[in-house]
Amino acid sequence: TSIDPQMVIWNADSSPPTWDEVTIKGTNLRAVDVRVDLGEDLELDILPKPVSVTNDKISIKLSSTTPSGLKQVRIIHPLQIGTPKKLHKGLESNIAFFILVPNIISINPLSLVAGSKLVVQFEPALSGDQKVKVIVGTYKPIQPKTPTSGSNNIEVTIPKEFEAGTYPLRIRIDGAESQ
Numbered sequence: 001t002s003i004d005p006q007m008v009i010w011n012a013d014s015s016p017p018t019w020d021e022v023t024i025k026g027t028n029l030r031a032v033d034v035r036v037d038l039g040e041d042l043e044l045d046i047l048p049k050p051v052s053v054t055n056d057k058i059s060i061k062l063s064s065t066t067p068s069g070l071k072q073v074r075i076i077h078p079l080q081i082g083t084p085k086k087l088h089k090g091l092e093s094n095i096a097f098f099i100l101v102p103n104i105i106s107i108n109p110l111s112l113v114a115g116s117k118l119v120v121q122f123e124p125a126l127s128g129d130q131k132v133k134v135i136v137g138t139y140k141p142i143q144p145k146t147p148t149s150g151s152n153n154i155e156v157t158i159p160k161e162f163e164a165g166t167y168p169l170r171i172r173i174d175g176a177e178s179q
Helices: none
Strands: 002-004 007-011 022-025 035-037 057-060 069-081 086-092 096-101 103-108 117-123 132-136 153-157 169-173
Touching (some): 022 069, 117 132, 117 169, 132 153
Antiparallel strands (some): 002 022, 022 057, 103 117
């Protein structure tokens, strides 16, 4: 029925840095075997298991390698069927959504002018072919050259229509914007 929090923040203060814990609320969540499907097309036997399960609440700890972005979550109760026993999809919950929000570590330079290069360092690092954009104030989002998987910084060129001033800066990764 709900995910708490809806916007999961990267916890840079933890050692090692990782995502905060997520709580999934619903009904009939407890089963002999409970798996959490984050829409990553993983085999049933390697889907993560929750930290704790009750009939109305599941807590999950996301891996620090889980990339930023809009995520879907579904609870699966797999069944052991056959000889030899093999996992098969059993009952599945509806899909709910939450966001893993990236964190900006630094920007360089702090003063921007039209045509200059801006480097934004963030965490966690990119995974696969994630879509990344830099948002400066209310200007149109700036798309960097193709970022590489595993990178935690991107470089963009400030557009010519950019006016000198002080602006908030955000990064958007797969639909999730930094705060």
